[in-house]
Amino acid sequence: MLTKRLEYIDFIKGFGIFLVVLGHATLPRSPYIYSFHVPLFFFISGHFFKDKPVLENLKSKLRRIYLPFVIFNVLTWLFFLIVGLLKGVPAGKQSYIDIFRTIAGIDSSVPQNGPLWFLLCLFSLSVMFMLINLIKSEYLRMIIVLALSVSGYFLSRTVTDMPFKIETAMVMALFFYAGNVFGRYGFCEKFNKLSAVAVFNISVLLSYLNYVVNRFNLKLSGIERVSVLENSYGNVFLFYLSAFCAIIFITVISIKIVRIGAVNYLGKNSLIILCIHYPILQYIERIHPAFLGSSIYFDIISSLITVMLCVPAIYLASKFKT
Numbered sequence: 232m233l234t235k236r237l238e239y240i241d242f243i244k245g246f247g248i249f250l251v252v253l254g255h256a257t258l259p260r261s262p263y264i265y266s267f268h269v270p271l272f273f274f275i276s277g278h279f280f281k282d283k284p285v286l287e288n289l290k291s292k293l294r295r296i297y298l299p300f301v302i303f304n305v306l307t308w309l310f311f312l313i314v315g316l317l318k319g320v321p322a323g324k325q326s327y328i329d330i331f332r333t334i335a336g337i338d339s340s341v342p343q344n345g346p347l348w349f350l351l352c353l354f355s356l357s358v359m360f361m362l363i364n365l366i367k368s369e370y371l372r373m374i375i376v377l378a379l380s381v382s383g384y385f386l387s388r389t390v391t392d393m394p395f396k397i398e399t400a401m402v403m404a405l406f407f408y409a410g411n412v413f414g415r416y417g418f419c420e421k422f423n424k425l426s427a428v429a430v431f432n433i434s435v436l437l438s439y440l441n442y443v444v445n446r447f448n449l450k451l452s453g454i455e456r457v458s459v460l461e462n463s464y465g466n467v468f469l470f471y472l473s474a475f476c477a478i479i480f481i482t483v484i485s486i487k488i489v490r491i492g493a494v495n496y497l498g499k500n501s502l503i504i505l506c507i508h509y510p511i512l513q514y515i516e517r518i519h520p521a522f523l524g525s526s527i528y529f530d531i532i533s534s535l536i537t538v539m540l541c542v543p544a545i546y547l548a549s550k551f552k553t
């Protein structure tokens with residue numbers, strides 16, 4: 232059962248990371264994808280959060296989350312620095328200041344690789360949960376998480392882009408906690424016992440609710456789409472409801488499907504894809520004007536090409552680990 236549990240998580244991550252790439256390829260940005268794709272990854276991250284001594288946990292998160300954040304920001308910065316030099320455009324003093332601000336967690340990422348903000352935010356949220364987990368009462372932890380999420384929402388309305396994306400981490404705490412509870416209380420086994428008919432009915436209902444509630448949220452709030460990065464949620468209750476409907480729908484389906492080779496491969500390597508897909512996608516979209524249009528077919532093609540171009544980096548990273 233442990234192997235199956237890990238495989239269904241890989242499936243969710245693989246499906247989710249492709250949606251992240253596709254979401255960045257679509258113009259205008261997809262309101263549907265943006266309603267849940269970031270909360271989905273915070274939910275999965277909470278699933279894997281382990282209750283260990285604070286110092287041990289901190290060392291682990293520094294190595295597994297903050298270090299990749301620093302490395303890939305520096306690599307992105309160096310790449311575009313070299314490209315600029317080859318074009319005869321040397322980097323100004325501000326460029327060096329910006330990369331140091333990013334490494335220090337003051338800025339969320341270098342401009343050419345925006346998705347790296349997720350790692351900085353996830354690191355902040357992980358540190359918060361190291362402290363929350365010192366409280367043994369589950370009920371009290373739940374109350375603190377709810378208060379943290381609500382406080383983060385109101386804070387994000389007045390203050391944006393705090394160091395380490397603290398205000399965003401607070402809003403995402405509810406998804407992280409839900410994922411952690413899901414893993415600790417064995418909901419995977421419970422969902423796995425559902426019949427195929429029940430899974431189908433639940434999936435149809437929840438996917439429909441996600442679409443309707445998100446659409447109502449956007450119309451009510453007057454925003455084009457939800458954006459976790461920009462702290463743009465619309466009505467926060469509707470945002471949470473819509474995102475959780477999609478998360479549960481994807482989780483239930485994934486538990487039954489478990490494995491599709493290519494999707495699980497993406498899931499196992501989702502960190503690398505997250506960290507390098509955006510600069511690659513920017514160059515892919517310059518190949519032909521159609522990639523910058525509003526056709527979903529060209530968006531899917533550019534996303535598939537981008538993911539395929541990530542494979543050599545995945546291979547090199549696997550060799551480096553060994």
